[in-house]
Amino acid sequence: MAWMKVCEALRAQPGQKVVIKGWIRTRRDSKADGGLSFLQVHDGTCQDPIQVVARSDLPNYASEVARVTTGCAVEAEGTLVASQGQGQAVEVAASVVRVVGWVDDPDTYPVPQKRHTFEYLREVAHLRMRTNTFGAVARVRHTLACAIHRFFDQRGFFYIHTPIITASDCEGAGQMFRVSTLDMLNPPRTPEGGVDFSQDFFGREAHLTVSGQLNVETYCCALSRVYTFGPTFRAENSNTSRHLAEFWMIEPEIAFADLAADADLAEEMLKYLLDDLLTRRADDMAFFDQRIEKGLIERLKHIVGSSFRRLPYTEAIGILERAQASGDAHFEFPVRWGLDLQSEHERYLTEQHFKQPVVLVNYPKQIKAFYMRLHAPGTDGAPGDTVAAMDVLVPGIGEIIGGSQREERLDVLDRRIEEMGLKKEDYWWYRDLRKYGTVPHAGFGLGFERLIQFCTGMQNIRDVIPFPRAPKQAEF
């Protein structure tokens, strides 16, 4: 008899013998026909469980079958038959039901068949994937990850494994987690009294990476089209529904390319991913559409079908100022050229003004990183210097992608490093790329969890990663 995944059995022709293995979602009993039990069994392979019908003439019916509860692990052998009831096309008429693992005490089982809040389920993260929502999130996460690799592979990109540990403190994206084997209670000291990191494992200070970008640029300047997809760590004390201390990021980098090509790549990729997800995980997406965010599928389809608006920062400031002046919008924070846009401004642009994803480009240089390419003065009619940066803003999430064309001119790069008060020596290998066959190149970072939020409608980022790490949160 063939062991069938539930997803296969639900689509199979009636009449064949099958074995189903999984966990009980619910049991319903009936005294009709001499007594029978309906077992909803799921194995995580798809959104729907399969119904196993167990009759009272099974030898272990009274002793076991009639006593199984939500969460029990079972194996069922039987015949796949057309269902007599409503709600499912096929079901398993069981000849054997074996209880593989009991639930010790149903009264204390943390995820019985009832509604749970996501906040509660976070406290039982080792069991929450047994619920329909978190099972769906896990499958969507997998499907998106595969689609990302497929998207890049089909376009000739190479997947580069950039390091998790970095000994350079020059990545410049905020607080980092230290990596050390020193005795924290009694570290070796320098004559000045500081910690002597020369005696540490790497012979210098080391941290977890906050971005693979600088490393992947080196491969870009040799293999032309590359990307990273790995974990990233930020030690910021961020307590929001959009931030994690450990998250996954996709960072493509393309050579012989400018910001326009970068934005085109970002748009093409997002559309590919949405379209692929809607096709491959139609069951889970229907679930999210129905139970998590009404209209989700229409929203995603609309994005796949429309082109993203490109909008220079300087023009965005004009739009925001006019919206404020006309009373269309009331902003808490000031709108002025040279200031960074606040969440409320970004949300206004993407959610109210354009009602579609917006690619904001060409920001003032003073609010962006040193490695972003400096524009010629007066680009977009801007009153100050701008750089070739872009943020992709989407309704509901805000910034989902941040990217830029990189500064490939060594003299300009050096000037920027100095302006920002950084040390050229720290960037010696990064600067070498500009000395030896430098080339215009660009790239961006896509937050994987934010992508999943965007695709599922899940409100809190801690619910789209298996075991979230955030301030004061590292259980499991």
Place this chain on the structure above:
RNA sequence: UCCCCGAUAGCUCAACGGUAGAGCGAGCGGCUGUUAACCGCUAGGUUCAAGGUUCGAAUCCUUGUCGGGGAGCCA
């Protein structure tokens, strides 16, 4: 880190200075080819912690811890 809100049964919440309750879940029973099942019964509480006010505190005050929403930082 800042602002606001919250913490009471396994879960979600009520009780608004005077005897701690309901729904869901769980257990038992009834009914039904059932499927958000339905009907009945039962069990279930150091009201987050520590202090304070009061004759009396789940309720008021202080501090802390944890959680949620928003902001900043960003992806």
